[in-house]
Amino acid sequence: VAKRAFGAVPGLPEGAGFDSRSELAAAGVHRPLQAGIAGSATEGADSIVVSGGYEDDEDQGDVLIYTGHGGNDPATGKQVAEQTLTRQNLALAVSCDRGFPVRVVRGAGGDPGFSPAHGYRYDGQYYVESYWRARGKAGFDIMRFRLVKSPQPNPGTNPEPSPPPHGNEQREYATVQRLVRNTAVTQYVKVLHDYTCQVCGERLQTPAGPYAEGAHLRPVGRPHNGPDAPENVLCLCPNDHVRLDRGVITLDGSFNVIAGSTGNVLGPLRVASGHELDPTHAEYHRGLHGGTRSPT
Numbered sequence: 001v002a003k004r005a006f007g008a009v010p011g012l013p014e015g016a017g018f019d020s021r022s023e024l025a026a027a028g029v030h031r032p033l034q035a036g037i038a039g040s041a042t043e044g045a046d047s048i049v050v051s052g053g054y055e056d057d058e059d060q061g062d063v064l065i066y067t068g069h070g071g072n073d074p075a076t077g078k079q080v081a082e083q084t085l086t087r088q089n090l091a092l093a094v095s096c097d098r099g100f101p102v103r104v105v106r107g108a109g110g111d112p113g114f115s116p117a118h119g120y121r122y123d124g125q126y127y128v129e130s131y132w133r134a135r136g137k138a139g140f141d142i143m144r145f146r147l148v149k150s151p152q153p154n155p156g157t158n159p160e161p162s163p164p165p166h167g168n169e170q171r172e173y174a175t176v177q178r179l180v181r182n183t184a185v186t187q188y189v190k191v192l193h194d195y196t197c198q199v200c201g202e203r204l205q206t207p208a209g210p211y212a213e214g215a216h217l218r219p220v221g222r223p224h225n226g227p228d229a230p231e232n233v234l235c236l237c238p239n240d241h242v243r244l245d246r247g248v249i250t251l252d253g254s255f256n257v258i259a260g261s262t263g264n265v266l267g268p269l270r271v272a273s274g275h276e277l278d279p280t281h282a283e284y285h286r287g288l289h290g291g292t293r294s295p296t
């Protein structure tokens with residue numbers, strides 16, 4: 001079995017057209033002939049096809065809100081069962097955590113504003129910025145993935161070369177890990193908390209001073225459109241920021257930190273005078289990863 005090939009296909013320009021799924025597979029762009037997601041839970045996902053098969057997909061061009069695999073009636077495109085974070089969906093989550101590039105192919109059945117008139121088109125490399133659970137249009141749970149186009153036209157190939165690289169060997173590819181937004185608002189919240197994590201109480205010291213991150217409860221940007229405002233921002237250490245973004249932890253209605261998977265209370269969120277959070281943003285976050293679901 002050939003090693004899963006991430007990133008650019010050598011010699012393949014963005015915008016290249018294909019008549020069929022078998023042509024896409026033969027060119028090494030997207031190997032499965034039917035599945036929309038190429039990947040495995042151990043390796044990550046290396047490519048997807050967007051072709052209008054899922055009613056909850058939202059195509060915005062450089063940003064794609066992609067519906068996970070499963071529970072879909074191929075004849076109608078409608079959801080008929082719940083999706084879970086398993087198999088190909090887990091593969092996309094692995095690519096999110098490791099920052100792997102995902103080749104995006106659009107098919108003629110997709111959003112007319114961004115899709116080819118016929119056949120399939122290779123649209124370059126995207127990164128999985130985040131993922132969450134939502135109630136789909138048909139009333140079943142779906143997994144949603146926010147993919148953002150790579151800022152580099154060709155970030156390279158093969159994120160995990162084998163054998164592993166030696167000390168000074170240049171890696172010929174790029175991955176994108178985490179985007180930490182620093183704004184005047186997140187800076188303001190960090191100062192209010194004196195850079196102390198609101199979950200674990202750690203105040204991380206670096207040679208340049210204390211370090212913390214501003215974490216938005218309701219994510220900014222589509223489709224969440226959370227505000228960049230103090231009532232939507234927590235001051236967290238990097239570990240707890242990742243836990244929050246991945247739904248390992250969330251907040252209950254009394255601003256206790258709870259486990260996203262079980263809802264068990266882990267402890268109270270630390271507070272600072274002058275910093276009040278909006279409970280509706282905590283509820284929205286909880287809907288993405290825990291009990292009460294958000295409308296989107």
Ligand SMILES: [Zn+2]
Pocket residue numbers: 197198199200201202236237238239240
């Ligand atoms: Zn912490």
